[in-house]
Amino acid sequence: MSTKPQRPLSPHLTIWKWGPHMTVSILHRITGTGLTVAGLAVLAWWLAALAAGDAAYAQFSAVARHWTGMIVLVGLTWAFWQHLFSGLRHLVLDTGAGYELRVNRFWSVMTLVFSLFATALTWFYLMGVGR
Amino acid sequence: MSRGESATPLARVRGLGSAHHGGHHWLEERFTSVSLVLLSFWLLFSLVMLPALDRGTVNEWLGSAWGAVPMALFVITAFKHGLDGLKVVVDDYVHEDGTRVGIHFFLTMAAIAGAAVSLFALAKIAFGAN
Numbered sequence: 001m002s003t004k005p006q007r008p009l010s011p012h013l014t015i016w017k018w019g020p021h022m023t024v025s026i027l028h029r030i031t032g033t034g035l036t037v038a039g040l041a042v043l044a045w046w047l048a049a050l051a052a053g054d055a056a057y058a059q060f061s062a063v064a065r066h067w068t069g070m071i072v073l074v075g076l077t078w079a080f081w082q083h084l085f086s087g088l089r090h091l092v093l094d095t096g097a098g099y100e101l102r103v104n105r106f107w108s109v110m111t112l113v114f115s116l117f118a119t120a121l122t123w124f125y126l127m128g129v130g131r
Numbered sequence: 132m133s134r135g136e137s138a139t140p141l142a143r144v145r146g147l148g149s150a151h152h153g154g155h156h157w158l159e160e161r162f163t164s165v166s167l168v169l170l171s172f173w174l175l176f177s178l179v180m181l182p183a184l185d186r187g188t189v190n191e192w193l194g195s196a197w198g199a200v201p202m203a204l205f206v207i208t209a210f211k212h213g214l215d216g217l218k219v220v221v222d223d224y225v226h227e228d229g230t231r232v233g234i235h236f237f238l239t240m241a242a243i244a245g246a247a248v249s250l251f252a253l254a255k256i257a258f259g260a261n
Contacts, residue, residue, distance in 0.1 A: 029220060036213030043209070044249045047202075050190055051252035057186040080171065087164050094161065125179045 020108040028086040031079035039076050077122050082115035149222040156215060163212035170205040190256050199257035206249045214242040 016022070049060035063069045089107050092098050098107060144154050177198070181188055192198040217238050225231045 032213075032216045033220060036217055040209060040213055040245055043206070044245050044252075047206075047249045047252035047256070050186060050193065051255040054186060080175075084168065084171070088168070091161065091164070122175065122179070 019105065020112070021104055024086055024089070024108040024111050027082055028090070031083040031086070034079045035076065035083055038072065039079070042072070042076065074119065074123060078115060078119040081118040081122070082111065085111040085114045085118075150218065156218070160212065160215045160219070163208050163215065166204075166208045167212055170201060170208055173201050174205055193253065193256045194259060199253060202253055203250060206246055206253065210242045210246040210249075214238055 046060060049056040064073060089098070089111055092107075098104055141154075146152070148154075148157070150156055177192065178184070181192060193202060218235055221231060221234050221238070225234060
């Protein structure tokens with residue numbers, strides 16, 4: 001609250017050594033925000049273009065196949081997989097499990113590894129069908 | 132009445148957290164997240180399995196009940212989960228109540244508008260009004 005008097009703050013963010021769990025935590029927010037703002041906009045545009053007609057869909061396809069569109073789509077694919085694996089990790093953490101330092105670190109790093117692998121696999125299959 | 136030792140666990144968490152809504156929002160976010168694991172896997176596999184992504188092929192798929200119904204569920208659940216998530220981010224970083232509620236209002240309207248556009252488009256495809 002902006003009306004609160006100045007009080008000493010506990011030094012939280014600045015005193016911790018940065019670790020993979022912190023990276024994954026903030027990435028969960030960034031990817032979630034990106035998926036909602038950009039991902040759902042693309043979804044709505046895609047469905048609206050499909051409904052509107054051939055010209056509208058051709059316009060959507062042209063943007064999607066342009067290199068800038070591809071960067072957005074590949075980025076959204078990575079954001080999807082990162083948010084998914086990180087979200088699954090969070091569902092496990094919600095049960096109270098996985099807080100041991102080594103275990104926590106291991107699964108944090110694994111969400112990063114899995115999401116990169118899954119993104120590559122997704123686009124391998126999407127491109128492989130010859131589009 | 133103070134919520135001391137005698138309060139139930141539920142009474143103690145009601146109204147807590149930066150959103151001041153206790154555990155309800157938190158639980159809904161988890162429910163929609165589990166639903167989205169299933170629905171987004173369905174969407175991704177469907178897109179990969181489609182023989183092509185031209186308008187005719189995609190509309191034929193979304194015109195069937197097996198395409199349209201899960202897609203409607205995905206749209207509703209994704210917009211709900213996305214809205215819930217953005218609200219949490221706003222709650223954590225915006226501390227002035229008027230601004231916070233104002234942004235919540237804007238986000239809610241945007242999410243409902245986006246879902247409405249998507250569902251209307253889907254209905255148009257599914258009921259073949261092309």
